[in-house]
Amino acid sequence: xxxxTYDHAPAHSGGGIGAWIFTTDHKRxxxxxxxxxxxxxxxxxxxxxxxxxxxxxxxxxxxxxxxVGDIGKxxxxxDAYNTALYFHGAAMILGFLIPGLTGFAANYLxxxxxxxxxVAFPRINALSVWLFYCGIILALLxxxxxxxxxxxxxxxxxxSIKTAGNTALYVFTVHLIGFSSILGAVNFITTIIYMxxxxxxxxxxxxxxxxxxxxxxxxxIFVPVLxxxxxxxxxxxxxxxxxxxxARGGDPxxxxxxxxxxxxxxxxxxxxxxxxxxxxxxxxxAKKNIFNYKAAVYGGMCGLVVISGEVWVHxxxxxxxxxxxxxGMTMTTLMISLPVGLMVLSLWGTLYKGAITYNVAMxxxxxxxxxxxxxxxxxxxxxxxxxTVHFARTSFVHAHFHFIMGLFAAxxxxxxxxxxxxxxxxxxxxxxxSKLAFWLNVIGTQLTFWPLFIIGVxxxxxxxxxxxxxxxxxxxxxxxxxxxxxSTYGAAITAAGIFLMIVGWVYSAFAGAHVGRNPWGSKSxxxxxxxxxxxxxxxxxxxxxSADWTPYNYAK
Numbered sequence: 001x002x003x004x005t006y007d008h009a010p011a012h013s014g015g016g017i018g019a020w021i022f023t024t025d026h027k028r029x030x031x032x033x034x035x036x037x038x039x040x041x042x043x044x045x046x047x048x049x050x051x052x053x054x055x056x057x058x059x060x061x062x063x064x065x066x067x068v069g070d071i072g073k074x075x076x077x078x079d080a081y082n083t084a085l086y087f088h089g090a091a092m093i094l095g096f097l098i099p100g101l102t103g104f105a106a107n108y109l110x111x112x113x114x115x116x117x118x119v120a121f122p123r124i125n126a127l128s129v130w131l132f133y134c135g136i137i138l139a140l141l142x143x144x145x146x147x148x149x150x151x152x153x154x155x156x157x158x159x160s161i162k163t164a165g166n167t168a169l170y171v172f173t174v175h176l177i178g179f180s181s182i183l184g185a186v187n188f189i190t191t192i193i194y195m196x197x198x199x200x201x202x203x204x205x206x207x208x209x210x211x212x213x214x215x216x217x218x219x220x221i222f223v224p225v226l227x228x229x230x231x232x233x234x235x236x237x238x239x240x241x242x243x244x245x246x247a248r249g250g251d252p253x254x255x256x257x258x259x260x261x262x263x264x265x266x267x268x269x270x271x272x273x274x275x276x277x278x279x280x281x282x283x284x285x286a287k288k289n290i291f292n293y294k295a296a297v298y299g300g301m302c303g304l305v306v307i308s309g310e311v312w313v314h315x316x317x318x319x320x321x322x323x324x325x326x327x328g329m330t331m332t333t334l335m336i337s338l339p340v341g342l343m344v345l346s347l348w349g350t351l352y353k354g355a356i357t358y359n360v361a362m363x364x365x366x367x368x369x370x371x372x373x374x375x376x377x378x379x380x381x382x383x384x385x386x387x388t389v390h391f392a393r394t395s396f397v398h399a400h401f402h403f404i405m406g407l408f409a410a411x412x413x414x415x416x417x418x419x420x421x422x423x424x425x426x427x428x429x430x431x432x433x434s435k436l437a438f439w440l441n442v443i444g445t446q447l448t449f450w451p452l453f454i455i456g457v458x459x460x461x462x463x464x465x466x467x468x469x470x471x472x473x474x475x476x477x478x479x480x481x482x483x484x485x486x487s488t489y490g491a492a493i494t495a496a497g498i499f500l501m502i503v504g505w506v507y508s509a510f511a512g513a514h515v516g517r518n519p520w521g522s523k524s525x526x527x528x529x530x531x532x533x534x535x536x537x538x539x540x541x542x543x544x545x546s547a548d549w550t551p552y553n554y555a556k
Contacts, residue, residue, distance in 0.1 A: 029103075029129050033099050037099040037100040041091070047067060047084040047087050052484075055467075058466060060466075061077075083142065083165070092406060097270045097405070097413075100413045101269075105277060109208060110191060112534060112538050113205075113551070114200060116191060117539065118537075128180045135173050139169075149165045149170045155170055156252070175227060178227050185223075188212055206551045207276045207283075207290060207297070211273045214272050217305055222261065222309065236250075253316070264312040279350070280524065282347060285358070287554045288350050288552070289550070290552050291347075291352070295342050296343050296346035303338065303342070304340070314330070314333045314382065318392045361415045363438050365411075368412055371404065371411065375403035396452070423530070423534050425533055428513050437504060438501075440497030440500065444493030444494030447489060447490025
């Protein structure tokens with residue numbers, strides 16, 4: 001393998017807003033994805049704070065309308081709460097998690113990890129990020145239009161057809177962000193297949209590259225199903241068709257099946273790249289080869305691609321599905337733990353006897369191990385029909401998916417920013433503020449969601465803004481109030497941690513301590529061969545690798 005080192009500073013492309021608007025540089029596109037996805041994350045987080053305040057105690061708080069832009073309080077508390085839920089769910093999943101992983105991380109890292117100078121289709125790449133921004137801007141119109149969407153991120157009929165809320169805004173947001181993700185999927189799959197450095201075989205790819213390849217394969221297959229479902233929803237509401245109207249021969253359960261036929265595989269579009277990031281951070285900071293690389297890749301990641309489309313009905317166990325289908329989907333949902341288990345064992349094995357360095361990135365990666373454990377364990381009862389009948393519509397479910405999807409993936413993104421911050425800026429974001437932010441995030445998120453598991457087991461419904469004593473009984477209402485207090489305090493602590501983290505990133509980008517090339521001692525190409533910080537064209541000279549090279553060859 002080439003072993004040249006490059007200590008000179010790269011000549012970066014011109015600055016100014018125009019250079020960013022018209023850029024086709026995959027790294028700048030990645031940064032644009034990061035900015036947009038973090039903006040969506042912040043606004044969605046504000047909605048979560050509003051939800052927590054509304055549920056702090058029984059009765060109306062009188063504040064939720066302000067969170068959704070209804071300053072004149074024309075909306076009822078219930079309608080405003082539904083709008084907050086809509087924006088929180090849609091923005092976190094479609095605006096932050098998927099673009100943060102397959103937009104920011106994939107753009108910045110995949111070409112540099114495989115020795116490519118850019119992606120296969122740079123102009124399509126630029127188009128995809130601006131389609132994403134159009135989707136974000138369209139979603140933000142929620143706060144200024146009078147008929148705010150209130151259909152959750154799911155858009156279930158018949159409510160989404162009969163509501164006075166603007167269902168079209170939801171549909172077009174899904175169209176724009178979905179089309180952006182399809183373009184990204186085609187681009188990165190092509191890039192990985194055809195633009196690897198000479199000599200780089202499939203078993204020499206970074207785990208993150210494999211996770212993007214498999215995750216975007218799922219995205220490419222299933223996004224058109226969601227697009228079709230929401231388009232039919234649009235036609236039902238505004239044209240008068242009856243695809244989901246049972247009185248006219250349609251079936252609302254058809255929509256639920258189409259929606260979850262995409263949306264459960266979408267969990268793995270989020271999960272796989274997050275796992276890939278954690279893999280690369282853990283291997284570098286432990287100075288270990290990936291344990292059982294081939295089993296994790298072909299049995300784990302590729303196994304998820306095969307099974308991901310066979311488990312969606314566990315979201316519909318209480319929606320009138322026949323027993324034979326519920327039993328079959330119980331088996332496939334439990335089977336999904338096999339490829340996930342292979343990856344988790346591989347992660348733990350990679351840590352075993354490693355010389356672990358705990359920087360902030362590794363601290364977040366270590367937290368991901370905990371979230372995987374508890375998120376996975378709490379998912380087992382949700383795979384089993386007899387238990388899901390009780391849990392399906394309770395806060396137990398959203399506590400579970402925040403652990404396994406929301407928090408796990410978000411912390412993987414945060415870890416990646418800290419880990420590759422020197423490659424992006426030549427500076428480090430590791431400092432006392434970042435460590436304080438980490439511990440605030442740990443304490444805050446655990447305090448937020450463990451109480452929701454507890455009251456979920458006791459029957460606290462999801463998506464309900466009130467739990468008055470007149471409805472649930474005095475004793476239960478008092479008990480739930482205590483746990484909602486804890487959860488709201490946890491959300492406030494998390495908000496403080498996120499604020500410090502973002503401020504720390506911005507400060508470090510301009511005034512952080514300079515660090516030398518490859519401060520973590522990685523063997524991966526983006527650290528060993530790319531210009532530093534990574535500039536236009538990525539590599540000062542062509543990269544080729546030998547047959548015995550791997551990005552995890554710490555034994556040599």
